[in-house]
Amino acid sequence: MTELHGALRLTYRDDIALMEMIRPKQYNPLSNDLKAAFDEALRTLEKRADLKGVILTGSDGVFSAGGDLKAMHADHQAGTYGGAEDYLTRIRQGHAWLRILRNLPVPVIAAVDGAAVGAGLALALACDLVLITERSKFGAPFCKVGLAPDFGLMYALPRTVGLQRAREMFYTGRTIDAEEAIRIGIGLEIVPHASLMDRAWDMARQMAQSSSAAFSLTKQISAQAMESDAETLLRMEQQAHAILLASRYNAEAAERFTNKEPLRFNFT
Incomplete structure (x- = not known):
């Protein structure tokens, strides 16, 4: 069974759910419509008593490039947000569904092909396990655009790679390739991109047999x-x-x- 939630496709196979970001031409930016889709889909998933596993991925070799800078520019030009209070409301709404993703009581597997950058990296690290491909790339270039790491990355990245390495990634914004991602602990294993989803489904099905x-x-x-x-x-x-x-x-x-x-x- 498949449900379409705007920029997110939710597919069920028995007791496992696949959440797939489906705006690859735009690099699956964490736009307002994708945030709304995550909120809706995750609130649906947390109510399912029969849920045994979740896979999070992006379609066509793209995970997520993170924040939508074009939308940020448009908001600045239009004066959409009047001050910090307006931004805080928007950020808190995102944190609400992020908590659901992080706290789902089932295995949550990120299947990352292509770029997982900024909030895209945060999304991946909110999952329990991160499978990657030889084409995967990671980064936290917030300082490059005058922002601080967000979306739970201040919590997740230091605990994944250690404080010093996390700070280096935050400060420089440099790109981490697949081999380094495995070496520093961001990725669990590298899978050929053609086999990524098969491996993710296989892991999820096996874990569904656990207590x-x-x-x-x-x-x-x-x-x-x-x-x-x-x-x-x-x-x-x-x-x-x-x-x-x-x-x-x-x-x-x-x-x-x-x-x-x-x-x-x-x-x-």
Whole structure:
């Protein structure tokens, strides 16, 4: 089943959803219509109890070039925004759906072909796993256009590549190619561009066989691993295990293991 949300196409295959940005000729800028489409699509996804995975990508070899500079210029010329308060309202609206994307209790895979720059990089890093191709390029050139990193990138990039490397990317705005992206941790693996979506679907389908409760709790706790102390994380681990040891999924897995039967979830 396919739904069209303006600049975003949402396709369901069983219990996995594909979100595809479909303005490749414009490099999928994070324009007002794309932001509205993300808001609508993600609010739909967060209500689906049967959801087991999400793939985020862009069509025709383009992920996203980030902010829409042409629209920014038009807004400046037209005096669309009267002051900082107007901009804050717009930014908060974007952050609302970004939080949904980041906190979905299922595996979210970014399949990045081509450029993921600025807010496009932030979108990719809001996902759990980032698959890239030999054509992928990344950058955070905010300072080049008189802006500071936004859309959660101040949080995500330092935690991905380390503070010093993140600052270097912020300060210089230089382009990171696929090989360097793997080396510094932005990408999980390089996939030939012709095979990118097959790999993304395969990973999503395999992960859909995992325990939904175990994955949700693991995602929730690991998201706090970089800022919580050891004792806090131990308490969260205790609570998670108390819940999961009582689950049917764990009981079945233990029985299969004891009987030397293959587990339902065996990622390859």
